[in-house]
Amino acid sequence: MTVLVFLDSAFPDGRPADAGVPQLMINDLGVTRGDGIFESLLAVDSVPRKPDAHLDRLASSAQLLELDIPPREAWERAIATALALHAEAEADDAGHAGRAAVKLVVTRGVEGAAAPTAWVQVTVAPDAAAQREAGIKVLLLDRGYDSLSAARAPWLLLGAKTLSYAVNMAALRYARQHGADDAIFTSSDGKVLEGPTSTVVLARERNGVRTLLTPERRSGILAGTTQDALFKAAEAAGWELGYGPLVPEDLFAADGVWLVSSIRLLVPVRSIDGRELPFSAALNSELARLADAAL
Incomplete structure (x- = not known):
């Protein structure tokens, strides 16, 4: 089960999207050239672990790629939205939110456009015990x-x-x-x-x-x-x-x-x-x- 929330200036807390249907343009530079960055972090019972460190590293990667990304506050709100939606779905399915893998992704966007594509993805974390x-x-x-x-x-x-x-x-x-x-x-x-x-x-x-x-x-x-x-x-x-x-x-x-x-x-x-x-x-x-x- 995957939760997907796009960072969109028209939606201050992020724009939830159906992960079961296509969401990216085929000419997005993240798809055609791998031109983008990401972070993966763990959340336990809907609480992200060390989000500041990951957002700092995301910003550092963006600087190296000369890539404009959404501000930190937008990421924090989108992460909160995605984790809340994931917890809700997991509670219906298993009774608790448990361990979740949170992925933050930014691409350079659609070729020829000026705006990046950015989203938060939440899935159940793989069991590495x-x-x-x-x-x-x-x-x-x-x-x-x-x-x-x-x-x-x-x-x-x-x-x-x-x-x-x-x-x-x-x-x-x-x-x-x-x-x-x-x-x-x-x-x-x-x-x-x-x-x-x-x-x-x-x-x-x-x-x-x-x-x-x-x-x-x-x-x-x-x-x-x-x-x-x-x-x-x-x-x-x-x-x-x-x-x-x-x-x-x-x-x-x-x-x-x-x-x-x-x-x-x-x-x-x-x-x-x-x-x-x-x-x-x-x-x-x-x-x-x-x-x-x-x-």
């Missing part, structure tokens, strides 16, 4: 760019969350075809980057000092909203923080590795390229509790 508990197998895949490409070639839009996700989806298909569940991208000069839909986080303890680390953002990775929330909570709980650069051997030497995202949250990595990684159920639970409290 089994992965969060049991973990996943991962392959390292070369992204084809070196770690300095973001600064040298800003037109590549590295670090923006664009609709051009064909490469990310191809990486996931490749990993699954080769016996893994997910992937971690590396740069052509050997640095750890990110997952196709997630941020990489690792934990290690040295001489009694516990540290969480994630790859450096200047290497052209997307700023992780859930990773950022986890790091703030972990720092308050006494953890040290680190921001790369990281190489694959850092993953194998860690006490634990996770893929972190807004919908799945923290998913432990149990093996990389068939090589088993250390895993602590207690540590996994501790970090999951920190992330849940922060969000």
Whole structure:
């Protein structure tokens, strides 16, 4: 069941639309060229988690694409409308709103027009509980760019969350075809980057000092909203923080590795390229509790 609400200046709280019938023009540049941006966030019992962080990142992506998008207040109202409609439909169907995936999308609009196309989409969130508990197998895949490409070639839009996700989806298909569940991208000069839909986080303890680390953002990775929330909570709980650069051997030497995202949250990595990684159920639970409290 999908709820769809378009941002429309004639409808201050958003314009609900039937997701079961066509809504986009065939020459919308988001369809024909993937020219647009998006965000995905989790809502629990109709309350969105970290909406400000996602709206900030949406604005950052828009700036990189030189894309005019509706103001923050319009997004906040449309999100509220969509979640209320979803809760109403879910209450009729299942008795509660539960966990929902909220997607914010903006395209450059119909070719030749001046206005973007923007909408909020709400669906039931996929159940990732089994992965969060049991973990996943991962392959390292070369992204084809070196770690300095973001600064040298800003037109590549590295670090923006664009609709051009064909490469990310191809990486996931490749990993699954080769016996893994997910992937971690590396740069052509050997640095750890990110997952196709997630941020990489690792934990290690040295001489009694516990540290969480994630790859450096200047290497052209997307700023992780859930990773950022986890790091703030972990720092308050006494953890040290680190921001790369990281190489694959850092993953194998860690006490634990996770893929972190807004919908799945923290998913432990149990093996990389068939090589088993250390895993602590207690540590996994501790970090999951920190992330849940922060969000």
